[in-house]
Amino acid sequence: MTSLSEGTVPEAETVAFMKLALEQAKLAMDSLEVPVGCVIVEDQKVISSGRNRTTETRNATRHAEMEAIDALLEQWQKNGFTNKEVASKFSRCTLYVTCEPCIMCASALSIVGIKEVYYGCGNDKFGGCGSILSLHTSGGVSRKEFKCTGGIMAIDAINLLRSFYEQGNPNGGPEASQNTSGTGLNSFFSSVLVLLSK
Numbered sequence: 359m360t361s362l363s364e365g366t367v368p369e370a371e372t373v374a375f376m377k378l379a380l381e382q383a384k385l386a387m388d389s390l391e392v393p394v395g396c397v398i399v400e401d402q403k404v405i406s407s408g409r410n411r412t413t414e415t416r417n418a419t420r421h422a423e424m425e426a427i428d429a430l431l432e433q434w435q436k437n438g439f440t441n442k443e444v445a446s447k448f449s450r451c452t453l454y455v456t457c458e459p460c461i462m463c464a465s466a467l468s469i470v471g472i473k474e475v476y477y478g479c480g481n482d483k484f485g486g487c488g489s490i491l492s493l494h495t496s497g498g499v500s501r502k503e504f505k506c507t508g509g510i511m512a513i514d515a516i517n518l519l520r521s522f523y524e525q526g527n528p529n530g531g532p533e534a535s536q537n538t539s540g541t542g543l544n545s546f547f548s549s550v551l552v553l554l555s556k
């Protein structure tokens with residue numbers, strides 16, 4: 359992972375796209391979801407966006423990145439694109455996401471062959487782009503490496519997560535957590551937040 363060193367100013371364009379990802383995270387928060395959001399950009403244009411929807415879908419794998427990737431796959435399949443064309447499209451796409459992709463999402467991103475990833479705060483517990491595993495630098499037969507830069511507007515991403523948990527997560531309290539399928543993710547982000555606030 360490349361992290362912006364303190365005092366390094368990211369490109370205006372990077373900040374602009376990360377702001378859109380943060381907007382998605384805020385939408386997630388408005389829907390009482392853990393606030394993580396993303397956008398996928400091709401040729402300077404946002405072509406997909408996603409926000410965490412684990413509670414709404416009762417599916418702990420519906421992370422922002424998976425939502426954005428699946429929307430594109432669906433669209434491109436409708437367009438009749440071949441696998442090769444889909445791969446070629448992803449190889450021109452950049453993802454901006456408010457929190458470091460987890461191991462699952464980092465794997466998915468390397469399988470689809472995304473060109474580049476920018477993220478906000480790190481994910482010290484489940485991060486797949488340098489924190490726990492470095493899936494972005496370990497390509498294989500079915501996976502490609504991708505460039506990854508963290509620390510873009512990290513404070514904003516952390517503040518959203520913090521206010522989500524401070525206001526009391528209706529889905530992730532100790533009692534509720536036994537009964538909701540969003541639980542794994544909620545406790546996952548709680549742990550991330552604890553680590554971040556240290």
Ligand SMILES: [Zn+2]
Nearest residue numbers: 421459460463
């Ligand atoms: Zn994920």
